[in-house]
Amino acid sequence: MVDGSKILISTEDLGLVYKLGRGKGKSKNPKAATLTALRDVNIGIREGEFVSVVGPSGCGKSTLLYILAGLYRNTSGKAFIHGHEITGPSLDRGIIMQAYALFPWRTVEKNVEFGLEVKGLKKNERAEIAREFIELVGLSEFADRYPYELSGGMKQRIAIARALAYDPDVLLMDEPFAAVDEQTRTLLHDELLRIWDKTHKTIIFVTHSIDEAIFLSDRVLVMTSSPGTIRDEIEIELPRPRNNELKSSELFGTYRNKIWQHLQSSTDSTREVTTILGRHILDTVPQEAVI
Amino acid sequence: MEELELQEKKPNILLTLYQKSILIVVLLILWAVVPLYLHNIYVPPLGEVLQEFAKLASTGELFKHIGASLKIALIGLAISQALAIPLGVLIGWFKKIDTYLDPLLVVMRNTSILAILPLFVLFLGIGEVSKIAIIVWGCFFPTLINTIQGVKTVDQNLIRSAQSMGISTTGLFFKVVIPASSPYILAGFRLSASIALIVLVGAEMVGAFYGIGFMIFNAQHAYMIPRMYVGILTLAILGVLVNLLSTKLENSVLRWQETNTNAV
Ligand SMILES: Nc1ncnc2c1ncn2[C@@H]1O[C@H](COP(=O)(O)OP(=O)(O)O)[C@@H](O)[C@H]1O
Ligand SMILES: [Mg+2]
Numbered sequence: 001m002v003d004g005s006k007i008l009i010s011t012e013d014l015g016l017v018y019k020l021g022r023g024k025g026k027s028k029n030p031k032a033a034t035l036t037a038l039r040d041v042n043i044g045i046r047e048g049e050f051v052s053v054v055g056p057s058g059c060g061k062s063t064l065l066y067i068l069a070g071l072y073r074n075t076s077g078k079a080f081i082h083g084h085e086i087t088g089p090s091l092d093r094g095i096i097m098q099a100y101a102l103f104p105w106r107t108v109e110k111n112v113e114f115g116l117e118v119k120g121l122k123k124n125e126r127a128e129i130a131r132e133f134i135e136l137v138g139l140s141e142f143a144d145r146y147p148y149e150l151s152g153g154m155k156q157r158i159a160i161a162r163a164l165a166y167d168p169d170v171l172l173m174d175e176p177f178a179a180v181d182e183q184t185r186t187l188l189h190d191e192l193l194r195i196w197d198k199t200h201k202t203i204i205f206v207t208h209s210i211d212e213a214i215f216l217s218d219r220v221l222v223m224t225s226s227p228g229t230i231r232d233e234i235e236i237e238l239p240r241p242r243n244n245e246l247k248s249s250e251l252f253g254t255y256r257n258k259i260w261q262h263l264q265s266s267t268d269s270t271r272e273v274t275t276i277l278g279r280h281i282l283d284t285v286p287q288e289a290v291i
Numbered sequence: 292m293e294e295l296e297l298q299e300k301k302p303n304i305l306l307t308l309y310q311k312s313i314l315i316v317v318l319l320i321l322w323a324v325v326p327l328y329l330h331n332i333y334v335p336p337l338g339e340v341l342q343e344f345a346k347l348a349s350t351g352e353l354f355k356h357i358g359a360s361l362k363i364a365l366i367g368l369a370i371s372q373a374l375a376i377p378l379g380v381l382i383g384w385f386k387k388i389d390t391y392l393d394p395l396l397v398v399m400r401n402t403s404i405l406a407i408l409p410l411f412v413l414f415l416g417i418g419e420v421s422k423i424a425i426i427v428w429g430c431f432f433p434t435l436i437n438t439i440q441g442v443k444t445v446d447q448n449l450i451r452s453a454q455s456m457g458i459s460t461t462g463l464f465f466k467v468v469i470p471a472s473s474p475y476i477l478a479g480f481r482l483s484a485s486i487a488l489i490v491l492v493g494a495e496m497v498g499a500f501y502g503i504g505f506m507i508f509n510a511q512h513a514y515m516i517p518r519m520y521v522g523i524l525t526l527a528i529l530g531v532l533v534n535l536l537s538t539k540l541e542n543s544v545l546r547w548q549e550t551n552t553n554a555v
Pocket of ligand 1: 018019035037055056057058059060061062
């Protein structure tokens with residue numbers, strides 16, 4: 001798995017069991033009140049690597065990401081960053097969510113400064129760094145706007161700038177482009193790869209779109225549900241820089257089929273998979289793969 | 292690719308002004324004219340009321356009453372908000388407290404303040420203290436309940452996002468929870484500000500030596516009818532001013548919101 005470069009993030013038999021119910025304390029049947037979201041997850045993410053986690057919704061992708069972010073506590077196994085066990089959130093990890101989660105009462109610039117404030121930087125230092133990263137995502141002219149004045153794609157670029165500003169080692173992205181339109185998404189893919197190339201960050205990218213995962217990644221982890229676990233991983237050996245023509249290449253199609261089959265074999269009927277995965281994956285799967 | 296609609300429609304200011312004021316102007320004209328033919332002592336024409344207004348203003352008596360009323364209203368409002376906002380944040384945040392407290396709050400806020408007014412007088416007399424206390428009571432609940440609601444409905448993603456950056460609990464309160472619930476808190480404040488005036492007048496009618504409420508009540512007793520109308524008119528103007536100011540405050544604090552649905 002390791003090809004010379006260092007492992008940045010790893011997990012050892014990581015698991016999480018949710019307690020269900022309204023927190024009433026002692027339940028008569030404790031087993032009925034739990035849900036195993038993750039079981040025996042073992043991953044190793046290399047420094048600077050772009051890894052996607054693909055799987056049907058509800059399989060535990062967000063849960064895994066939140067554990068890595070330190071926002072959720074795993075109930076079994078361990079997660080590590082830099083060889084140290086993850087016990088809580090820290091500025092060495094930046095999380096980017098589907099719903100942008102920009103602070104609506106802050107201007108674009110003040111949003112990007114948020115992590116820097118937490119870090120305790122001085123006002124002028126914060127402003128300087130914020131401007132640098134707003135420029136990186138190409139939105140300098142919107143620095144003084146409020147989030148409601150921005151489109152979805154712009155909001156997500158600001159969310160990325162906000163996470164990059166405090167200089168984390170890894171970006172944890174939870175279906176960041178799922179809410180934007182197809183055209184914008186394509187642009188954001190190029191943009192993200194450009195930023196990745198420039199900043200050398202490690203990126204863990206969660207998605208339910210097979211194409212998105214292949215296009216962006218060095219490696220794709222295929223996740224299946226009940227309980228959520230990593231079923232397989234596929235090294236993506238497409239040349240970089242990636243461009244859109246690659247999507248119609250033979251190799252791309254091979255990866256697509258391979259991932260599709262992993263997802264499919266984990267469920268009894270194809271229809272179930274396709275409905276779980278939703279339209280997006282159905283669209284991206286070549287006809288012959290849908291048996 | 293991504294373009295912003297930046298056009299803001301400028302409404303015709305004159306037209307809006309006309310639409311907003313025409314009814315009030317008509318009513319004032321009716322008030323000025325109709326009583327001249329009515330010859331009813333209880334309905335003096337506007338002119339007479341304005342004369343009385345000018346007289347009371349020139350002797351300074353009117354401002355003494357206004358000053359006395361505003362002082363008590365402002366102190367009561369300030370105390371109530373200083374209590375309600377922090378408490379509301381705590382109750383909204385710690386959901387356990389809310390479960391226990393909610394039924395009691397429902398009872399307290401639905402009990403007419405006029406009904407408990409005598410209780411305050413009984414315990415605290417008819418001086419300033421009892422008036423301030425009753426205003427605190429009246430202004431406390433709207434803000435408290437709004438603040439609780441605001442804190443409870445803070446977008447969890449915003450909290451997670453801030454937490455992912457390792458923010459402290461204090462930081463989380465001041466940088467996320469309170470700004471995120473500020474629309475609710477300010478709506479509560481606006482409500483409280485108008486309640487302060489209403490409750491105050493009630494309290495002054497029960498017993499006082501100064502204040503607009505006292506002035507109205509006293510004038511009615513003494514059959515000084517124009518003077519009574521001056522008091523009512525003054526209150527109406529004060530009420531509008533209070534609403535105007537609190538709406539202004541709300542709009543300037545909440546300019547980050549997409550829609551400003553606050554009616555004047
Ligand atoms: N806070 C929670 N409490 C209880 N169950 C949860 C919670 N969050 C997620 N789950 C459940 O855990 C499973 C995995 O959820 P999630 O990690 O959000 O999946 P994904 O991100 O892949 O869609 C789902 O069945 C979901 O309903
Ligand atoms: Mg998810």
